Amino acid sequence: MSSGDASQAVALLAGLELLTAVLLAWRGPASSPRGPLAVQGFALAGLVAVIGVAEGEPVLWLVALLVGVLKGVVLPTLVVRRPSRAAGPAAPPAADRPATVRPVVRPAVVRGRSRVPLLLGAAGLVVVAYLAARPVTRVVTGATGQALPVGFALVLVGFALLATGRRSQSQLVGFLVLDNGIATTAFLATGGVPLVVELGVSLDVLLVVLVLQVLGSRIDTAFGAGAPGGTDLDQLRELHD
Amino acid sequence: MSGVRLGLLTVLGLALVAAVAGGALGTAARQRVSPLLGALVGAAAVWTGALAWSGGTGRVVVGTVLPGVTAAYAPDRLGGAFLVLVGGVTVLASVWAFDGARGTAASRTAWVAYPLFVLGLLGVMAAADVVAFLLAWEVMAVASAVLVLADHARRPEVVGAGLWYAGMTQLSFLLVLGGFAVLASAAGGTGWSDLARLAPDAGATGAGVGLLLLGFVTKAGAVPVHVWLPRAHPEAPSHVSALMSAAMVKAGVYGVLLVVVRLLPAGPSWWGLALLVVGSASAVFGILQAGVAADLKRLLAYSTTENVGLILVAVGAAQVTTARGDVETGHVLLVAALLLTFGHAAAKSVLFLTAGSVLHATGLRDLDRLGGLGRTMPWTCGAFGVAALGAAGLPVTAGFVAEWTLLQALVHAGGPADPRLGLVSALAVTVVALTAGLALMTFTKAFGIAFLGRPRSDGAAAAHEVGRAERLAAAVGALAVLGLGLVPGPMATAAVRALGVDGVTAAGTTLAAGVRLGGVAPAPGSAGEAASGTAALVPVLDPLALGLAALAALVVVAGVVARLRRRAPRRAVELGWGCGGARVSPRMQYTATSYAEPLVRIFDAPLGVSRSVATTTADAPYVVRAMSFRQRVRDVFEEHGYRPLLRAAARVGDAGRALHNGSVHRYLAWSFATFVVVLGLAAR
Incomplete structure (x- = not known):
């Protein structure tokens, strides 16, 4: 693979990541985030593989495989998984619940918010990312340098999703996009991350997602999941000592 | 090593x-x-x-x-x-x-x-x-x-x-x-x-x-x-x-x-002037508050503010006089500051320790309920008395030597050559003199009410002398107060050395300024000796001679009293009413509050006093069943300085609560905004 081809491939895959991020920002509350997340994860894995080929480092292929499995398959599946009542310990019948916890019954169809402000915001964030990445792109030359602002953009868009997501699931999605952004930046800026580091980071992310998923399920069982994607987190704002 | x-x-x-x-x-x-x-x-x-x-x-x-x-x-x-x-x-x-x-x-x-x-x-x-x-x-x-x-x-x-x-x-x-x-x-x-x-x-x-x-x-x-x-x-x-x-x-x-x-x-001299102002305010305010305090340890605490004020006056005046060229007086003032420091440390440690002993023996800190402890706690009483003399700046104690040196040095600062410095030192002399007078009243009250008279409560009546270690500490401290007062020479010499001021000159000026600090002799031919030649014009005070004079006076008074007592045998005075001088009930004695009443009346405004008298009458309007008197002395600085400040801080804190309302989105938005701003700043 020549350096021109590698540059093209990197640009293509990075563009794919950015596109999926915008898709995730645009998606309505009813649609599943699984597909775009999986595509983003595979694109990231592809990016690692291309860098591995271009730099001639076989270890990076292993890293690519790890990233592909984790971010392309495991994490997207975990995010959309609903707590199955049959598999877990039997949920207490309604009569046994403490009187203070009242299940909130919400309509099945949630009126979605307008996605236009978020889309416009994402576009603005991408511009910000390109501006902010200038000092770095000046230093990092070669095939990967040109795509580096995409990593920044992913971080910013992911953070925006995290901050605006109303449900625990959309916040998880934002978190994963943020993490993908960090990983993309790391790979593009350094030309590959050592296997040990990548292993550690991946395990951390897996753990965080698992914990958040369990926490989200607990919240849903306590307050009742009226809508797809979990409880409206804006309702949980009472501070306690 | x-x-x-x-x-x-x-x-x-x-x-x-x-x-x-x-x-x-x-x-x-x-x-x-x-x-x-x-x-x-x-x-x-x-x-x-x-x-x-x-x-x-x-x-x-x-x-x-x-x-x-x-x-x-x-x-x-x-x-x-x-x-x-x-x-x-x-x-x-x-x-x-x-x-x-x-x-x-x-x-x-x-x-x-x-x-x-x-x-x-x-x-x-x-x-x-x-x-x-x-x-x-x-x-x-x-x-x-x-x-x-x-x-x-x-x-x-x-x-x-x-x-x-x-x-x-x-x-x-x-x-x-x-x-x-x-x-x-x-x-x-x-x-x-x-x-x-x-x-x-x-x-x-x-x-x-x-x-x-x-x-x-x-x-x-x-x-x-x-x-x-x-x-x-x-x-x-x-x-x-x-x-x-x-x-x-x-x-x-x-x-x-x-x-x-x-x-x-x-x-520059403004450092000294600032210290002088702060010191003067502390000295007067501290002793006023101590004068009206009824809590023994609170009284001692305010007296600490007063003493620190005097020390700061000494240091400030020393700085000003030195900056304006009168180096010798400045050095004497510094020596006075160090003497004050040591004198106060000795007296105040004894006072607080004996106050602690009183607290153990009676369970009380309130002077209005104490009384008559002199008979049951003679050791504590003696140590407290000596230390109170020291804190009030009376002769034969360290406090007297220090305050006298300070006053003499202040009087001699400036002079006709420098009228502005003279004005400053005159004001400082006024402050020190007022403070000394009020301190005398304060410690007369503290000692007289707590240790003399008759017990004003059951706790005070049931008092007992404290353990050996407590008595030993108080007695040693009291001896230090007396020792520094009777033989201040070595201490003054050491103070001169500690301050690194020119020893001989400073000692000579000390001599000329009116306190003979034994053990400090001017070197021949120095400015000190020249000054001591004029010492005849200045009233010179020798603490040791003063102590001997006090002892002689004590012997004379004791002799006269003993003689009178032998001549007139003790008679039992039984009066049906109190105006003949017999204190028939402990409640007819002065209390700490009533003793300080004149002071409260004079300095009503700066003390911020509020009092209330409630009268319960029986059926007829002139038949009083009970009266209660309540007086509260506030700290004006706390009332008008700190409370508004604390309230304003609390308001700012309340306003800050709008920033965090418990919504996770709000917190994430804050960190996101911070992140973008930092990124923007970093990319600049």
Whole structure:
């Protein structure tokens, strides 16, 4: 693979990541985030593989495989998984619940918010990312340098999703996009991350997602999941000592 | 290894052992071992300080967590003098604690914090650079806050006192930190020798010194940053109160002397004027509040503010006179400041320790309920009486010598050559004179109401003399008060040495200024001898002769009384009514409140007094069944200075609550916004 081809491939895959991020920002509350997340994860894995080929480092292929499995398959599946009542310990019948916890019954169809402000915001964030990445792109030359602002953009868009997501699931999605952004930046800026580091980071992310998923399920069982994607987190704002 | 270095290491080792022992030992063993170790730390500090005071040098360097940053401890003569002071007070307080520290004051936490507190205090006096000073200062601040809070579980007012104390002591630390940071960055080094090279009239130096002085007077308890003192001193265990009032407050004084005298002796005169103003306000306000206080330990605490005020007046006047060219008077004033410091430390440690003994014997701090303790507690009464003489500045005590030197030096400052300085010193003389008069009234009240007359409550009636250790500590302290007052010569000579002022000249001026401090003789041919030639024109006072005269007068009075008594045999006076002078009921005696009533009437406004009289009448309007009188003296600085400030801070805090409403989105949005802003700034 020549350096021109590698540059093209990197640009293509990075563009794919950015596109999926915008898709995730645009998606309505009813649609599943699984597909775009999986595509983003595979694109990231592809990016690692291309860098591995271009730099001639076989270890990076292993890293690519790890990233592909984790971010392309495991994490997207975990995010959309609903707590199955049959598999877990039997949920207490309604009569046994403490009187203070009242299940909130919400309509099945949630009126979605307008996605236009978020889309416009994402576009603005991408511009910000390109501006902010200038000092770095000046230093990092070669095939990967040109795509580096995409990593920044992913971080910013992911953070925006995290901050605006109303449900625990959309916040998880934002978190994963943020993490993908960090990983993309790391790979593009350094030309590959050592296997040990990548292993550690991946395990951390897996753990965080698992914990958040369990926490989200607990919240849903306590307050009742009226809508797809979990409880409206804006309702949980009472501070306690 | 030099003696000073050995001494510093001994102090450090003993204090650490004491802290560990305080934490590890059981209750019974702790009660015996911890005070002993405390006294040993104090004794080692006295030894080290004496060596450094007489010119010995030694250096201990302590590493810190930060690489390349070390803290050096190497006391000079002035530091040595303060080491002796702190060590001496520590010995007294620790000996007293053998019997006196009980209950929560003898808890594990308290006995861990106590040696660390002493260690911090000693470190402040021994520090040779900024890092060492700040490190020790913070150890002292934190450990003393822990000690103030010793009794927090039983009495809720301790928590309030502890909060005020912690807040003010950290404020003081921050001011000192800021001041030293400014000076060190201007000087390009953190050692005292680096700071001493600064140009005194540069802007940065002025700003740094201003911050430092503010921080130091906060620790010293001067007006208007005194508010922690009348709260923390009464609520702390009594031996800790003694240590705080006699030694810790002096850390602030030491800081002032360090900056104004040792590091930057050629500073502009506004430093001294500022100290003079603060000192005058503290002296008058402190003694006024002490005069009307009915709580014994609160009275002593306000009297500390007064004494610190006098010391600051002396230092400030010394700085001003030196800056205006009258170097000799300036030196005498500095000697007076050091004499005041030592005199106050001796008297106040005894007063707080005996107040603690009274508290143990009666369970009371309220003077209005005490009385007649002189008969049941003769040792405590005698020690308190001597120390009260010292605190009031009466002859044959250290306080008298110091205040007399201060007054004489102030009277002689300025003169016709410099009318502006003369005006300043005249005002200062007025302040000192007013303070001395009010102090006399205050301590007459404290001693007379508590120890004379008849008991005003059951607690006071059931009083008993306290244990041997408590009596020993009080008696030794009282002897120190008398000794410094009767033979002040060696102390004055040592003070001259500690301050590094030209010994002979200063001693000669002291002579000319009217106090003969025995043991200081002017060298032949010096300015001092020339001054002593004119000594005949100035009334010279010899403390020893004064003491002998007092003793002679005492003998005469005792003889006359004994003779009269023999002539007129004791008759029982039985009067059916009280106006003939017989105090038929304890309730017909003066109380602390009624004794101070004239003072309250004169100084109504600055004291902020509110009182109410409630009368319960029977059926007919003129048949009074009961009357109750309630009087509250407020601290005007707290009422009109701190309360509004605290309320404003609380309002700002409430407004800040709008920033966080419990919504996770709000928090994430804050961090997201911060992230974008930082990114934008970084990419610029």
